[in-house]
Amino acid sequence: MRIDVVTIFPEYLAPLDVSLIGKAATAGILDIHVHELRTWTHDRHNTVDDSPCGGGPGMVMKPEPWWEALTALVPPGSEDGARLIVPTPSGRPFTQRVAEDLATASHLVFAPARYEGIDRRFIEAAAERMPVEELSIGDYVLAGGEVAVLVMVEAVGRLLPGVLGNAESAKDDSFGHSSQGGMAGLLEGPVYTKPANWDGREVPPVLLSGNHAVIARWRRDEALRRTAQTRPDLIEALDPAALDKKDRAQ
Numbered sequence: 001m002r003i004d005v006v007t008i009f010p011e012y013l014a015p016l017d018v019s020l021i022g023k024a025a026t027a028g029i030l031d032i033h034v035h036e037l038r039t040w041t042h043d044r045h046n047t048v049d050d051s052p053c054g055g056g057p058g059m060v061m062k063p064e065p066w067w068e069a070l071t072a073l074v075p076p077g078s079e080d081g082a083r084l085i086v087p088t089p090s091g092r093p094f095t096q097r098v099a100e101d102l103a104t105a106s107h108l109v110f111a112p113a114r115y116e117g118i119d120r121r122f123i124e125a126a127a128e129r130m131p132v133e134e135l136s137i138g139d140y141v142l143a144g145g146e147v148a149v150l151v152m153v154e155a156v157g158r159l160l161p162g163v164l165g166n167a168e169s170a171k172d173d174s175f176g177h178s179s180q181g182g183m184a185g186l187l188e189g190p191v192y193t194k195p196a197n198w199d200g201r202e203v204p205p206v207l208l209s210g211n212h213a214v215i216a217r218w219r220r221d222e223a224l225r226r227t228a229q230t231r232p233d234l235i236e237a238l239d240p241a242a243l244d245k246k247d248r249a250q
């Protein structure tokens with residue numbers, strides 16, 4: 001997968017060179033390019049913003065540099081498999097399912113804006129050339145879209161074949177946000193490691209029993225309990241067929 005990120009703060013995307021995503025880029029699984037939006041300005045001040053039409057606070061990002069950037073990164077005729085991702089607080093929620101969908105693309109172009117956002121006409125013009133996703137990472141307001149790009153690239157990148165080792169495959173994601181794996185639809189239960197006794201606190205004996213069936217049942221019960229406590233909405237959303245008799249006894 002090729003990923004292009006266009007931003008006025010390229011240094012904000014430095015974390016993409018680190019850890020999981022950095023290793024995937026080194027391995028050639030991801031082909032990540034971060035671009036300075038001002039590359040596509042032509043005035044003396046490299047202007048990317050202007051005052052809002054109709055008045056109001058702040059500044060709006062001009063459509064021209066964004067359009068030139070998009071055209072350079074997705075030349076006419078090469079739109080197949082390309083999708084434009086625009087982080088915005090007014091976008092549809094970015095969820096695990098959205099990440100799974102984006103992981104099927106061959107080319108993602110991220111347009112993290114600043115100021116009050118991008119002139120609407122850029123979004124409309126882009127949507128005539130390729131799918132445009134306006135996505136939000138949560139119900140809070142950030143100062144720009146770069147943080148959201150880091151979140152989305154990690155959530156999408158970890159789903160690509162070869163990025164996670166077998167021991168930590170995404171198919172075992174048990175978060176309520178995954179639509180895969182044995183605990184699909186549930187939140188992760190508690191996890192423990194050595195020592196068996198720390199600070200006078202014991203690891204639940206079942207986890208030391210060596211009985212894998214009993215351990216699996218205990219983990220599912222804990223995931224059900226935590227999900228019911230923390231995210232009852234996810235319990236409601238569960239496919240009843242995904243619950244067995246013992247689940248229902250919880």
Ligand SMILES: CN1CCCC[C@@H]1Cn1ccc2ccc(-c3n[nH]c(N)c3C#N)cc21
Pocket residue numbers: 087088089112113114115116117135136137138139140141142143144145146148
């Ligand atoms: C504050 N300021 C005036 C009000 C409108 C937003 C603006 C700031 N801002 C500019 C570009 C931009 C992109 C994403 C986000 C963003 N905030 N919260 C999320 N979940 C986001 C995502 N994903 C915020 C952004």
